[in-house]
Amino acid sequence: MTQHHRPPLAAPTPELIARLTEIVGPEHALTDPDQQLPYLREWRDLYIGRTPLVLRPANTEQVSRILALCNEARVGVVPQAGNTGLVGGQVPFESGNEIVLSVSRLKQIREINPAAYSMTVEAGLTLAECRAAAERADRLFPLSLPSEGTCQIGGNLATNAGGVGVLAYGNARQLVLGLEVVLADGRIVPGLKALKKDNTGYDLKDLFIGSEGTLGVITAAVLKLFPRPAESATAMVALAEISHALDLFSLAQETAGRSVTAFEFIPRICIDFVLRNIPGTREPFPKTYPWYVLIEISGAKADGQAAREMEDVLGQAAERGLLLDAVLAGSLSQARDLWRLRESVSEAQKPEGGNIKHDVSVPIAKIAEFIERADRIVESICPGARPLPLGHFGDGNIHYNIAQPVDMGKERFLELWEPITTAVHELVAEMGGSISAEHGIGRMKRKDLERYKSAVELELMRRIKAAFDPNGILNPGKLL
Numbered sequence: 515m516t517q518h519h520r521p522p523l524a525a526p527t528p529e530l531i532a533r534l535t536e537i538v539g540p541e542h543a544l545t546d547p548d549q550q551l552p553y554l555r556e557w558r559d560l561y562i563g564r565t566p567l568v569l570r571p572a573n574t575e576q577v578s579r580i581l582a583l584c585n586e587a588r589v590g591v592v593p594q595a596g597n598t599g600l601v602g603g604q605v606p607f608e609s610g611n612e613i614v615l616s617v618s619r620l621k622q623i624r625e626i627n628p629a630a631y632s633m634t635v636e637a638g639l640t641l642a643e644c645r646a647a648a649e650r651a652d653r654l655f656p657l658s659l660p661s662e663g664t665c666q667i668g669g670n671l672a673t674n675a676g677g678v679g680v681l682a683y684g685n686a687r688q689l690v691l692g693l694e695v696v697l698a699d700g701r702i703v704p705g706l707k708a709l710k711k712d713n714t715g716y717d718l719k720d721l722f723i724g725s726e727g728t729l730g731v732i733t734a735a736v737l738k739l740f741p742r743p744a745e746s747a748t749a750m751v752a753l754a755e756i757s758h759a760l761d762l763f764s765l766a767q768e769t770a771g772r773s774v775t776a777f778e779f780i781p782r783i784c785i786d787f788v789l790r791n792i793p794g795t796r797e798p799f800p801k802t803y804p805w806y807v808l809i810e811i812s813g814a815k816a817d818g819q820a821a822r823e824m825e826d827v828l829g830q831a832a833e834r835g836l837l838l839d840a841v842l843a844g845s846l847s848q849a850r851d852l853w854r855l856r857e858s859v860s861e862a863q864k865p866e867g868g869n870i871k872h873d874v875s876v877p878i879a880k881i882a883e884f885i886e887r888a889d890r891i892v893e894s895i896c897p898g899a900r901p902l903p904l905g906h907f908g909d910g911n912i913h914y915n916i917a918q919p920v921d922m923g924k925e926r927f928l929e930l931w932e933p934i935t936t937a938v939h940e941l942v943a944e945m946g947g948s949i950s951a952e953h954g955i956g957r958m959k960r961k962d963l964e965r966y967k968s969a970v971e972l973e974l975m976r977r978i979k980a981a982f983d984p985n986g987i988l989n990p991g992k993l994l
């Protein structure tokens with residue numbers, strides 16, 4: 515059965531609202547539009563939803579009772595964590611019939627086991643709080659995103675978040691040992707196992723990770739922890755062409771292996787934007803260059819090995835003519851300054867007017883070709899538009915963002931969203947890439963998913979959805 519054959523969803527009745535309110539208590543059942551607003555408006559103001567009720571349950575049992583009631587009444591439920599998602603998945607539709615279920619009060623750290631390198635946390639802990647809890651136990655939880663102060667682990671797992679740590683530690687999926695999930699009908703899937711090996715049939719946990727709230731509500735997770743690196747070496751490298759980044763990346767891997775913990779590429783225009791719009795940032799070199807790569811190498815012991823490996827990489831790269839210049843951070847504050855150039859790009863784009871953003875991936879050997887071809891396509895659709903292709907080189911992940919031409923109105927530029935995005939995604943598909951590397955599908959990329967997934971994959975996804983959520987109450991109209 516596909517979504518089209520299900521009975522339609524209903525608007526919640528006053529009686530249902532009263533029963534749901536009883537579960538969480540009136541203080542945590544928000545009906546006042548002012549109190550609801552932070553749950554209805556997403557980060558970029560692209561979507562502003564409506565809802566009769568925002569529910570803030572305190573524990574898994576309350577989540578279970580809420581879902582059981584909504585399922586019985588066939589009322590749509592939108593799971594939400596930190597509300598930093600970038601594809602509109604966490605906000606309800608404007609029709610105003612769906613209930614928002616926020617996990618942000620599920621904040622317990624149920625267990626930390628440093629010797630076993632694992633911790634069990636509830637879904638509403640922010641990513642920064644998870645990282646801090648691990649650090650207090652002298653361990654590293656390596657997922658790291660610019661939004662980590664606000665996004666929550668339930669949302670990170672529901673979106674299979676990426677970020678700068680993926681190169682060394684994998685994305686969110688690779689950092690989970692077990693999950694506790696509440697199904698649409700209220701049953702709890704008790705999967706909080708701390709097992710690395712568990713070959714007992716289908717891996718249900720992996721289905722929930724990245725399912726964007728459409729298969730179940732994640733209430734807790736067993737996360738993998740790692741030793742904290744004792745030292746790291748950070749360098750900024752200047753390149754003449756982005757095509758040299760592949761050889762440099764390969765060289766860094768050969769020389770430092772898994773100690774390479776970041777390899778981010780940045781075009782000159784991003785540095786210009788950051789220097790212009792972010793106070794306190796500084797030019798990394800006396801001269802300007804077309805491309806920059808930020809490399810981080812980490813070491814388990816504080817014995818200077820990371821810096822030696824970095825010097826080795828830079829020395830060999832210079833001999834092979836791969837780089838034009840390089841600076842190795844001599845202190846923690848210099849390293850922070852270099853990272854700030856990378857991490858401020860998003861913020862630095864805002865004052866430059868309208869932006870059309872893409873979060874795509876292609877095989878890493880094709881990154882340079884992709885950028886060159888995409889730039890030409892964009893120029894042909896909108897002469898003067900300013901592409902800012904940056905991202906996580908080792909993951910093949912390009913944030914192919916485009917700022918409006920200097921002399922064009924924002925509205926006129928944003929009218930070109932559809933033709934530009936279609937052309938960029940066509941190129942991605944032709945090159946064997948993905949139209950969503952990190953952020954997911956949500957509401958924004960649903961049409962693209964239909965276009966670029968094969969019919970057989972879409973059919974399997976719809977069948978999985980129907981098996982987990984036969985009434986289609988979980989995050990209706992998102993992803994599929």
Ligand SMILES: Cc1cc2nc3c(=O)[nH]c(=O)nc-3n(C[C@H](O)[C@H](O)[C@H](O)COP(=O)(O)OP(=O)(O)OC[C@H]3O[C@@H](n4cnc5c(N)ncnc54)[C@H](O)[C@@H]3O)c2cc1C
Nearest residue numbers: 595596597598599603604666668669670672676727732952
């Ligand atoms: C400045 C900025 C930088 C960012 N950088 C990155 C980046 O580098 N890499 C990256 O991957 N993302 C990035 N993001 C996107 C975003 O932070 C991630 O997608 C994050 O994982 C979302 O977490 P959240 O708690 O905010 O989830 P939300 O936005 O609340 O929800 C996201 C999706 O998950 C579902 N969901 C939420 N909680 C649950 C739950 N408990 N159970 C089931 N489903 C649930 C929602 O329905 C929605 O579909 C960035 C965002 C911002 C604003």
